[in-house]
Amino acid sequence: KQEVTQIPAALSVPEGENLVLNCSFTDSAIYNLQWFRQDPGKGLTSLLLIQSSQREQTSGRLNASLDKSSGRSTLYIAASQPGDSATYLCAVTGTASKLTFGTGTRLQVTL
């Protein structure tokens, strides 16, 4: 059974810092990995999708990497802003097509 773990569970950083969120998964037989953002009481916003054949994806200040063989992904956020404050969820699509999510990292960017 696929298990996804995210570390840290919560993180507080001052504005302007670069930061890294970590995600690990136990079964490397995946189609892809997605990073989502979730604001309190809201739905999921897809940030980046990395296919299993890819090593990384970039969008603006966000960069996600994937090391499928070791079961790890990182989300790098450059020059953090207060508007980046949210919960970040990592999820993998396995051979059964369903997404398996981690429990998320709650990020607070302070002024």
Added chain:
Amino acid sequence: GAGVSQTPSNKVTEKGKYVELRCDPISGHTALYWYRQSLGQGPEFLIYFQGTGAADDSGLPNDRFFAVRPEGSVSTLKIQRTERGDSAVYLCASSPGGGAYEQYFGPGTRLTVT
């Protein structure tokens, strides 16, 4: 074009009642997924449709939960004899197909069972 929509956005019901939650996927998407998110947790898979049929219903917690997609578009998640433990946000996603396609999520339905 329009994204995934879900109705209602909020539903409050009494313990023991029956509820229906609706999902309208992106037009043309053959795959549709239901997930449930409890407070402080990541979403958990419930059921996956490919067209009209349930390709994987292994995440449904018990036989009080049932979902249909009769015409391969709109889906309804049905919960009988609701319990307080059913309180959660129910999320729907659709994709052009199964497997490696990206899943696009709706805003969710917040269900509260009193």
